[in-house]
Amino acid sequence: MKKVTAFVGSAHKKNTHAAVAQYLDNLQALGEIEVEIVTLSNYKLGTCRGCRLCFEKGEQFCPLKDDRDVLMDKIMASDGVILATPNYSFQVSGLMKNFLDHFGFVFHRPCYFGKAFTSIVTQGIGGGDQIVKYLDFVGSNLGFNTLKGIKITALDPRTERDQARIDRALAAHSRQFYARLARPAYPAPSVFKLMLFRVGRTTMYRLLDDSSCDYRYYAGQGWFQSDYYYPTRLGVLKRAAGSLFDAMAPAVLRVLS
Numbered sequence: 001m002k003k004v005t006a007f008v009g010s011a012h013k014k015n016t017h018a019a020v021a022q023y024l025d026n027l028q029a030l031g032e033i034e035v036e037i038v039t040l041s042n043y044k045l046g047t048c049r050g051c052r053l054c055f056e057k058g059e060q061f062c063p064l065k066d067d068r069d070v071l072m073d074k075i076m077a078s079d080g081v082i083l084a085t086p087n088y089s090f091q092v093s094g095l096m097k098n099f100l101d102h103f104g105f106v107f108h109r110p111c112y113f114g115k116a117f118t119s120i121v122t123q124g125i126g127g128g129d130q131i132v133k134y135l136d137f138v139g140s141n142l143g144f145n146t147l148k149g150i151k152i153t154a155l156d157p158r159t160e161r162d163q164a165r166i167d168r169a170l171a172a173h174s175r176q177f178y179a180r181l182a183r184p185a186y187p188a189p190s191v192f193k194l195m196l197f198r199v200g201r202t203t204m205y206r207l208l209d210d211s212s213c214d215y216r217y218y219a220g221q222g223w224f225q226s227d228y229y230y231p232t233r234l235g236v237l238k239r240a241a242g243s244l245f246d247a248m249a250p251a252v253l254r255v256l257s
């Protein structure tokens with residue numbers, strides 16, 4: 001049975017919670033899915049101090065002794081992850097942003113390959129598309145297989161028509177996410193993703209050494225030799241493109257420096 005966990009960045013059980021609960025009910029109506037709603041406000045999460053110890057020495061050196069690892073374990077135990085947030089002042093809620101800051105090092109050392117991801121943003125009027133875009137970006141860069149998120153717009157009180165529109169949108173999107181969960185967990189990368197990986201890892205190989213936590217992580221994963229983050233079959237063209245991207249890395253490095 002697949003497990004889907006939704007992390008909710010709203011401190012009260014109103015619009016965002018309601019949308020998530022409905023979304024998860026829809027998923028469960030489609031097949032055997034275990035679900036969990038994680039209300040971030042119920043967990044102890046300190047504010048990032050910007051010390052960079054997670055980047056430079058390792059996440060175990062984070063001075064915040066909080067529930068980060070409890071929440072990360074929940075992600076690791078899931079096949080699908082949903083980040084759900086209200087639009088507060090045209091961004092994710094502070095709760096959600098604080099949660100994401102705890103993942104800063106995972107952008108350097110991605111680890112959520114094989115897991116499906118999407119987002120749910122609720123809002124009163126507008127600005128939510130940018131938030132969905134941001135969360136899609138977050139999901140992809142943490143390693144997830146990302147399905148473009150959904151934005152739910154409704155001013156309260158809602159009309160029946162509004163609610164029916166929301167119900168339809170949530171039902172349609174949950175069907176897409178259900179399909180995503182059923183798809184291969186380790187798909188062949190797009191040329192763009194292949195490029196990001198190959199240029200990134202070759203640049204890191206040339207620029208850093210064993211004293212860097214990120215370098216040791218990449219070396220430990222075998223990423224300096226592998227075709228991609230995970231075993232995958234690249235066709236002839238992608239194989240050639242991959243070699244080209246490796247060769248291009250020094251030029252990219254020169255532009256960056």
Ligand SMILES: Cc1cc2nc3c(=O)[nH]c(=O)nc-3n(C[C@H](O)[C@H](O)[C@H](O)COP(=O)(O)O)c2cc1C
Binds near residue numbers: 086
């Ligand atoms: C502090 C605050 C800021 C908000 N900012 C926006 C905004 O920028 N754009 C918008 O469309 N709605 C905004 N809203 C409305 C909420 O996004 C909307 O009501 C949402 O569904 C609330 O979800 P919740 O019930 O889970 O808190 C804001 C609400 C609050 C409380």
